[in-house]
Amino acid sequence: MTSRGPEDFPDRVPAARPPGAPQPAREKPPGAGPVPVQPLWSAQPKEGTGTALTVLLIAGASVALLLVAWFLWSQLGTVAFALCGILALVPLGICLLGLRWVDRWEPEPRSALLFAFLWGAGISVGITLLAGPYVARALYLLLPGFAPEFIGPVLEAPIVEEIAKGLGVLILVFARRSHFDGPVDGVVYAGTVAAGFAFTENILYFGSALISSGGLGVELGFVFVLRGLFSPFAHVLFTSAIGLALGLAVRRGGKARIMGAFFLGLLAAIVGHMFWNGGTALVSGSFFVFYFLLQVPLFALAVTGVVLLRRAEQRLTRQRLGEYAAAGWFTPQEVLMLSTRAGRHQALAWAGRFGARSTMKTFIADATRLALTRQQIAAGRDLPANQAIERALLQDVTRTRSMMLARSAA
Known part of the structure; x- marks a missing residue:
């Protein structure tokens, strides 16, 4: 099978720069993009993470x-x-x-x-x-x-x-x-x-x-x-x-x-x-009657519930990262890559070509946590702590992106 990379899916994964590399986001603070969003951080990151x-x-x-x-x-x-x-x-x-x-x-x-x-x-x-x-x-x-x-x-x-x-x-x-x-x-x-x-x-x-x-x-x-x-x-x-x-x-x-x-x-x-x-x-x-008539359907219901919860998290990731994209921290293609399983698999395969698969995993994990942190901020929960976490995550995402670009260019 012919190997395909992110450049073959321009509508789902980052644009090429250099060929096959994700487009770096403009490093502007939240609220500085074409569609400003509410400022999300002001406090310094707290030391220690538990x-x-x-x-x-x-x-x-x-x-x-x-x-x-x-x-x-x-x-x-x-x-x-x-x-x-x-x-x-x-x-x-x-x-x-x-x-x-x-x-x-x-x-x-x-x-x-x-x-x-x-x-x-x-x-x-x-x-x-x-x-x-x-x-x-x-x-x-x-x-x-x-x-x-x-x-x-x-x-x-x-x-x-x-x-x-x-x-x-x-x-x-x-x-x-x-x-x-x-x-x-x-x-x-x-x-x-x-x-x-x-x-x-x-x-x-x-x-x-x-x-x-x-x-x-x-x-x-x-x-x-x-x-x-x-x-x-x-x-x-x-x-x-x-x-x-x-x-x-x-x-x-x-x-x-x-x-x-x-x-x-x-x-x-x-x-x-x-x-x-x-x-x-x-x-x-009769255990077996009880098991097949009651427990098996309950287990199937639980699995269905978990699948629905996971899909809700994916939608939440796309929504919240879209707000950061509007402020210039991500490109729209990156948001699509980060909020879909197919996009993530394609990005990991691309990063694996030059030995940066683990770096891409870190980028995906930090961006997902950033989206969930944004959700906490939007809900008004623990604002100083979450704003500090957000600032640290934005810095981590920017640094990780730069590392991947350097690896791909080399």
């Missing part, structure tokens, strides 16, 4: 995960712990691949995602193990007429587990506020926390099946298929309700609104979790 706090959070969550791992090892033994850990990597990989697909438009910082996973796999499991028995005992006293096998999985587990996971998502809202821009971010962070929790929980379930059956056998295989292949996204779906609610709230700002959204999302996550754990009773105890 990285130090994230490192501390990662260190604490890592210690918690080591303690949980030690507990599992002491309960299962070395061989069972290693085998079940390997099996648990299968559903974990499925979840992380799905979340990576969701996160492709505006990738979140790896440090924040690492903390989310460690929180889910370590701290949230630890909270569940420590607090679960006390909550169950309280529910037994409050609901004496209910059977223990109902109170444990249908009431206690959803309440304790979703609170434990949701706290990690809430911490990320405040610890990495500049990277928590909307509902897609919330779904990614919440899903990563849930994937970590499910990973550790699966080790416990697989280990229990292994020990009770006396070794490898049908019971372990059944549990693996049920949890690892049929329902790897169960926890992700529950906790994503919290992330979605928080992501919608941060778009409007305000701590009271964020906390209110957290509790609403938490309630939805708990109800969904209860429905999953106790739903088989609705269809005469």
Whole structure:
């Protein structure tokens, strides 16, 4: 196939200068273009981006995960712990691949995602193990007429587990506020926390099946298929309700609104979790009937919702970058390239010809974050902080563009 570059798509990607290179934007401040926009920044960029706090959070969550791992090892033994850990990597990989697909438009910082996973796999499991028995005992006293096998999985587990996971998502809202821009971010962070929790929980379930059956056998295989292949996204779906609610709230700002959204999302996550754990009773105890008639359609609905959210982010990117283009920071062709998947793929292929693919990735990521920051400014949220972030991003975009032009000319 003949190789084609951005110059072959003048209506979708930057114009040529030199042949194949993007047209540099005029370096004028916002409001200086042919169609002035509201001035967007005046304050100096703040020092620090929350990285130090994230490192501390990662260190604490890592210690918690080591303690949980030690507990599992002491309960299962070395061989069972290693085998079940390997099996648990299968559903974990499925979840992380799905979340990576969701996160492709505006990738979140790896440090924040690492903390989310460690929180889910370590701290949230630890909270569940420590607090679960006390909550169950309280529910037994409050609901004496209910059977223990109902109170444990249908009431206690959803309440304790979703609170434990949701706290990690809430911490990320405040610890990495500049990277928590909307509902897609919330779904990614919440899903990563849930994937970590499910990973550790699966080790416990697989280990229990292994020990009770006396070794490898049908019971372990059944549990693996049920949890690892049929329902790897169960926890992700529950906790994503919290992330979605928080992501919608941060778009409007305000701590009271964020906390209110957290509790609403938490309630939805708990109800969904209860429905999953106790739903088989609705269809005469048949898990497979429950799974195919109710859970599969719900999963399809969730995927559809994520696709619609991603498309909304693409439209938002085009709208906000268009305002910067009117002020002279981007060309119209650059806006089209940055706001379409096809344009991004073509630009990355072009930059890869002269070894600047990673530089183009940086340009795309910074421009996308700039559009989301502009959205926060337009909404009047945290103006001094967002205006400082905007100024830094405009400088970064200009510098990265210059680097790519120099590389292509060389």
